Structure formats: C-alpha cells, structure tokens
Amino acid sequence: MINELYPIALDCCISTDAFWNSSFGDIIDEIDSYRRREKYKQKQQAIHAHNLAQQIIEGIDLIVNGNDNQKELHGLWDYYPGLFEEEKEKHKKQQEYNEFENFKAQRRKFANYHNKKYGGGESR
Numbered sequence: 836m837i838n839e840l841y842p843i844a845l846d847c848c849i850s851t852d853a854f855w856n857s858s859f860g861d862i863i864d865e866i867d868s869y870r871r872r873e874k875y876k877q878k879q880q881a882i883h884a885h886n887l888a889q890q891i892i893e894g895i896d897l898i899v900n901g902n903d904n905q906k907e908l909h910g911l912w913d914y915y916p917g918l919f920e921e922e923k924e925k926h927k928k929q930q931e932y933n934e935f936e937n938f939k940a941q942r943r944k945f946a947n948y949h950n951k952k953y954g955g956g957e958s959r
Contacts, residue, residue, distance in 0.1 A: 840866070886914045 837859065844854045844862055847869035854862060893908055912923035 837862075 840859075840862055841854060843866060845851075847866050849857075849862065849865050849869075853865075857865070890909065897908065910919070910923065910926060912919040912926075
C-alpha cells in the first residue's frame, strides 16, 4: 500500500525524505491538501478565463453597437473587488476630472457661439 502511494506523493511535491519519514496518515493529509490547492488553482484559472471572455464580449459589443447605450467597460475592480480599491479611486477621480474638463469646454464653446451671435467678448 505504501509503495503504491510513493509515485502519487512525488506527483504531489512531497519529497522523498518527507515521504519516508512521515506516517501513512500524514502522507494522505499532504496528498489531500495538494489536491485541494490544485482544485482551487483550477477554479481561479476558470474565473480568470471567464472574466477575460466577458471583457472581450463587452468590448466587441461596444465596437459593433457603438456607445448608444452608454455602456462602459468594466475595470479590474469590478471583477476583483477589494483587490484594486486604490486604482478604482484613481480612475474615478480621473473620470470626474475629465467630465468636468469636458463640461468646461462645452460651456466655453457655447459662450463663444453666443458672443459671436449676439455680440460680446471672446471667452477663455
């Protein structure tokens, strides 16, 4: 029985010394733990692949259908909440700044149009 476990233990990254100096129960625990970690890694890879596919679909939809529905691509913080809080805040502040600058440019354009039409000075 123990000899049958040896190749499995090696595949589970259990060293030869650790294998021969451990009890049967310890070896089984190590193998079970390795399998749980591998399953977790597979789940993480599946989540990453799913998120990537979702982002690609959203990007293609945005290109094909245009920005009619005002849909914005999700950021990393939407897929991994708690992991990218700092980046989310920076993005939010930059977005607010860009919106304000856009608003100011539109107001300047309107003021210039109004002043040309009705007389008045050039706005800055």
